[in-house]
Each structure stands twice: as structure tokens, then as C-alpha cells.
Amino acid sequence: MDLRELYQDIIVDHNRSPRNFRVPEHYDRMADGFNPLCGDKLHVYLSVDDNRVTDVSFQGSGCAISVASASLMTEAVKGLTEQEARALFEDVHKALTGDEDAVDLERLGKLAAISGVRAFPSRVKCASLCWHTLTAALDQQDTAVSTE
Amino acid sequence: MNAASHNTLPLNSAVAETDFDVEAIRRDFPVLHQEINGHPLAYLDNAASSQRPQSVIDAVRYYEEHDHANVHRGVHTLSQRATDAYEGGREKIRAFINAESNQEIIYVRGATEAINLVAQSYGRSRMQAGDEIVITTMEHHSNIVPWQLLAEQTGVRLRVIPITRRGELELEAVDELLNERTRLLSVVYISNALGTINPVKTLIDKAHSRGIPVMLDAAQAAPHTRIDVQALDCDFLAMSGHKMYGPTGIGILYGKRSLLEAMPPYQGGGEMILAVNFERSVYNELPYKFEAGTPNISGAIGLGAAVDYLQAIGLERISRYEHKLLRYATEKLESIPELKIVGTAREKASVISFTIDGVHPHDLGTIVDSEGVAIRTGHHCAMPVMEFFGVPATARASFAFYNTTAEIDALANALQTALGVLR
Numbered sequence: 001m002d003l004r005e006l007y008q009d010i011i012v013d014h015n016r017s018p019r020n021f022r023v024p025e026h027y028d029r030m031a032d033g034f035n036p037l038c039g040d041k042l043h044v045y046l047s048v049d050d051n052r053v054t055d056v057s058f059q060g061s062g063c064a065i066s067v068a069s070a071s072l073m074t075e076a077v078k079g080l081t082e083q084e085a086r087a088l089f090e091d092v093h094k095a096l097t098g099d100e101d102a103v104d105l106e107r108l109g110k111l112a113a114i115s116g117v118r119a120f121p122s123r124v125k126c127a128s129l130c131w132h133t134l135t136a137a138l139d140q141q142d143t144a145v146s147t148e
Numbered sequence: 149m150n151a152a153s154h155n156t157l158p159l160n161s162a163v164a165e166t167d168f169d170v171e172a173i174r175r176d177f178p179v180l181h182q183e184i185n186g187h188p189l190a191y192l193d194n195a196a197s198s199q200r201p202q203s204v205i206d207a208v209r210y211y212e213e214h215d216h217a218n219v220h221r222g223v224h225t226l227s228q229r230a231t232d233a234y235e236g237g238r239e240k241i242r243a244f245i246n247a248e249s250n251q252e253i254i255y256v257r258g259a260t261e262a263i264n265l266v267a268q269s270y271g272r273s274r275m276q277a278g279d280e281i282v283i284t285t286m287e288h289h290s291n292i293v294p295w296q297l298l299a300e301q302t303g304v305r306l307r308v309i310p311i312t313r314r315g316e317l318e319l320e321a322v323d324e325l326l327n328e329r330t331r332l333l334s335v336v337y338i339s340n341a342l343g344t345i346n347p348v349k350t351l352i353d354k355a356h357s358r359g360i361p362v363m364l365d366a367a368q369a370a371p372h373t374r375i376d377v378q379a380l381d382c383d384f385l386a387m388s389g390h391k392m393y394g395p396t397g398i399g400i401l402y403g404k405r406s407l408l409e410a411m412p413p414y415q416g417g418g419e420m421i422l423a424v425n426f427e428r429s430v431y432n433e434l435p436y437k438f439e440a441g442t443p444n445i446s447g448a449i450g451l452g453a454a455v456d457y458l459q460a461i462g463l464e465r466i467s468r469y470e471h472k473l474l475r476y477a478t479e480k481l482e483s484i485p486e487l488k489i490v491g492t493a494r495e496k497a498s499v500i501s502f503t504i505d506g507v508h509p510h511d512l513g514t515i516v517d518s519e520g521v522a523i524r525t526g527h528h529c530a531m532p533v534m535e536f537f538g539v540p541a542t543a544r545a546s547f548a549f550y551n552t553t554a555e556i557d558a559l560a561n562a563l564q565t566a567l568g569v570l571r
Contacts, residue, residue: 003515007515
């Protein structure tokens with residue numbers, strides 16, 4: 001087991017200095033995510049204009065994997081259409097849960113760094129929490145989502 | 149602050165106690181002898197579940213291979229053997245906690261079921277809206293949620309004894325909280341999240357002076373300290389087999405006979421009846437009234453063997469050795485400047501909850517595991533405790549009498565690795 005597979009430099013960097021880590025003054029949609037196993041809580045805020053995500057940010061507390069994953073997600077999703085964002089989650093989910101052949105890691109760009117959790121099944125939910133929360137925000141669900 | 153105050157012996161020599169041969173004890177626990185991720189396993193998650201000695205494994209296996217049949221039901225030889233072994237376990241447990249009678253020892257699935265049994269049988273039959281149950285801030289969820297369910301059913305009110313920043317009960321608040329509406333005080337003996345050993349005898353005396361019965365959650369206490377239910381004079385006491393070197397899925401509810409006799413059954417079914425017809429059934433005598441259905445026979449036998457094992461070593465020696473481990477570990481962890489211990493009670497069992505600045509407990513758990521060290525990370529089923537200390541989670545190292553100072557060193561080294569990786 002290689003820790004550096006999980007804690008790649010890019011993960012450590014995004015955990016230390018998470019991007020888009022703020023509550024925006026204006027947003028159109030938001031959702032809360034909660035992982036009851038570890039107590040991680042995330043809030044994802046979206047501005048959506050004409051079916052396109054024009055701004056995305058997050059707040060909350062979590063482990064390095066969950067914070068870095070959320071930070072990387074906000075960078076990747078900004079500018080995408082809602083459909084593109086949902087499709088990206090599908091690719092990320094495949095990358096997280098280990099179907100290595102089914103996903104083109106290169107196409108994921110920086111997000112590929114998070115795929116190291118494949119070797120650590122107990123940590124997959126840390127990486128996917130932000131994406132579930134994003135999906136809930138896209139769906140404009142009012143209630144908190146859970147990884148359970 | 150906590151360790152320094154009672155650290156009077158030099159560290160290494162203090163642990164190498166002459167009458168406690170930890171290497172010999174370790175040989176009794178097969179699971180300890182393996183490598184995890186290329187490092188010797190350091191199992192420091194005993195408060196979540198402890199490991200089984202060979203004698204427990206053998207007792208369960210012998211039963212499965214030679215004696216299994218249903219208990220209290222057959223006239224054939226195997227049924228008699230199974231019954232003898234099952235009831236033999238009950239007698240061992242009675243002696244272990246010095247209960248007056250075997251009828252006061254109810255086999256349950258674990259401490260959780262024991263508390264649910266008391267809530268649903270004792271609580272539901274005796275309590276009503278306006279009555280109060282007193283618990284503490286440091287309870288495990290298993291001593292919170294059963295009472296909340298009872299509150300929904302009956303309208304009883306749950307009141308909570310606060311704790312201090314050290315993680316000790318605010319005893320001044322107890323006198324105010326125990327009043328004429330209080331129907332039960334239910335308190336954890338040793339906190340799984342903080343390690344605090346509560347002054348249960350004082351609490352019991354306070355409650356009894358007002359005519360209030362007391363339930364003790366002794367899931368963590370049973371493996372660390374000698375329990376004498378008659379000396380404590382507690383009314384109910386809950387234990388879990390797997391926290392005291394026995395199997396999972398078996399535990400004990402102790403209750404004073406007079407209370408148990410007056411309580412309605414918890415579940416209905418076979419074993420708990422003397423006669424059944426469609427008009428009414430006659431309930432069995434204690435303890436069978438509370439043991440509906442075919443029980444966890446092998447679990448009970450394994451728990452009996454675990455009690456034998458603990459008795460052979462002696463709880464007093466175990467407590468002394470574990471206290472030395474606690475002191476060593478406290479000093480070792482306090483020497484890491486970024487580390488903060490959560491729970492610094494003056495009376496503590498060998499449990500250390502901690503946080504490290506800038507490193508989330510979940511990451512700590514994964515990183516120390518990569519060096520073979522098993523610790524718990526999370527809220528430890530005590531979310532109100534986490535909320536009180538303002539943390540979402542902690543890391544927790546909990547020590548058993550088979551742990552060594554070398555394993556504590558391995559933990560400290562692995563924590564340094566975590567700091568190196570993430571800071």
C-alpha cells in the first residue's frame with residue numbers, strides 16, 4: 001500500500017489551500033452534504049445561467065480527501081453545462097470505484113489524482129461526498145444529502 | 149497537564165513490571181501476530197472491539213465440534229451438555245461481577261440490547277409523561293437513543309448532566325438534576341470517547357438517597373476494572389462480550405432480582421414461557437423470562453471463557469498495567485506539539501482521544517494503518533461529546549493489557565509520518 005497513491009501532491013496542495021472555498025454573496029442553488037461515518041459536512045453553492053454553471057464554491061469541514069476532491073471539483077465544473085457536470089460525475093465515480101478500463105483517466109485531467117482512493121475502499125465516500133452534494137444542488141434538493 | 153500530574157515513575161522501567169509478562173500474554177492472542185502493510189500489527193482499537201485469547205476461540209470451537217444442541221429443550225445428551233455449558237457461562241459471569249444470583253444475569257446481544265431492554269420493559273411499564281430520566285453528556289449513543297425512543301412513546305423527559313473541559317461530570321449539577329420527577333439515572337461507567345472513569349459509587353449513593361434507581365453502562369468498564377454490583381449497589385448494569393475479550397453478539401444485563409421480577413417481558417417467544425394458550429401465556433421465571441428464542445449459545449460459552457481468562461490474570465493487575473500504558477502513551481503523544489488530547493479527566497482508563505492540528509482524524513487513521521497501527525477515527529458513537537469539544541471527530545487509541553510500549557512508539561512514529569505527508 002502506497003500512501004503517495006492516495007495523498008498525491010495535488011491532493012495535499014488542494015487540502016492545504018482549497019480553491020473556491022467560500023460562501024458566495026449570490027448563488028442560485030445550494031445543497032448540504034453529510035457523511036455520518038466521519039462527520040464530514042460540505043455545502044456546495046452554484047450559480048447557473050442558461051443551463052451553464054457560471055460559478056461554484058464550497059464550504060465545510062472534512063478530511064484531506066474530501067476537501068481536495070471538492071476543491072478539484074469546483075475547478076472542473078465551472079463553465080460546464082448541467083449535463084456535462086453530471087456526465088463528469090459519472091466518469092469520476094467510475095474512477096473512484098475501480099473500473100479502471102471503463103474510464104479515461106487522462107480525460108479527467110487533474111481530477112484523476114483523486115482516483116488513488118480506489119485502493120482504499122473505506123475512503124471512497126470521502127471523495128464522492130462533494131459530487132453527491134453537487135448533484136443535489138443541480139437537482140435543487142432542499143434536504144441535506146448523505147453518502148449513506 | 150493530565151499525565152504530568154500523576155507521573156511519578158520513570159517511563160520505561162515503570163511499564164516493565166516484574167509480575168506482568170506481556171509477551172506471555174501476547175502469545176495467548178493469535179490475531180496479534182501478523183503484519184499489516186509490512187509492519188507488525190499494533191492493535192490500538194480495543195475500545196471498539198477487543199481481540200480473543202486462544203482459550204475463548206477454543207471454547208467456542210469445542211462447543212461447535214462436540215456439544216451443540218438447543219438449550220433447555222431436550223432430554224438427549226447434547227442438549228444437556230449445551231445447557232450445562234451455557235448455564236456454566238452464566239455462573240462465571242455472576243461470580244465475575246459478584247451478583248447475588250444467576251437469576252439476575254440476563255444474556256442479551258450486547259450492552260445496547262441491555263439498555264433497550266430496560267428502557268422498553270422497565271421504562272415503558274413504569275414511566276409516564278412528566279417523568280424524567282437523567283443521563284450524561286458523555287454517553288455512547290446506545291445510552292441516549294433508547295431513552296429517546298421511550299420519550300417518544302411515553303412523554304418522559306431526558307435530562308443531561310453536563311461535563312467540564314477535562315471531560316469530567318459536573319457533579320454540582322447532579323444534585324439539581326436528580327429531583328422528585330426523576331425515575332432513573334443511567335450513566336456510563338467509563339467513557340469510550342474520553343476514557344473518563346466516572347465516580348459511579350458517588351452517583352449511585354446520591355440517586356438512592358432520593359429513591360432513584362441507577363443503570364450503569366459498563367461496556368468499557370468490564371475489561372478494565374473490577375466490578376462488584378453488590379458493593380456498587382447499582383440496579384442495572386450492561387456489558388458487551390466483545391469489549392471484554394469475548395465474542396460479538398453476546399452481552400449481559402444485570403438487574404436486581406426484585407426489579408427484574410416486577411418487569412414485563414421484553415420480547416415474546418419460546419424459552420420465555422411456561423405455558424401458552426390462546427387466551428394467555430404464563431411467563432417463565434428469571435432469567436428466562438427475558439431470553440426469548442434460541443439464544444447465542446456459543447457466544448455465552450465464549451464469554452464465560454473470556455471471564456475465566458480475565459479472572460486468571462486478575463483485573464487488578466490488568467488495571468495497573470494498563471494505567472502504566474496510559475501514562476506512557478499520554479507522555480509520548482503530548483510530546484507531539486501539534487497534538488491535543490481530548491479528555492483529560494483525573495481518573496482515566498487506557499483510552500486517549502486526540503486531534504492533530506491541520507490533519508483530519510480520518511486521514512490519520514489511514515496513514516497510521518499504512519504502518520500497521522489500528523486506531524479508531526470518527527465520532528465514536530458519541531456525537532454530543534464531539535459537539536461539546538467543538539470537533540467533528542477525533543482519533544482514538546485504546547489500549548488493552550496485551551499492548552506494549554513498543555506499539556505506542558509505533559503509533560507516535562506513524563503520527564509523525566502523517567504530519568510529514570499532510571502538513
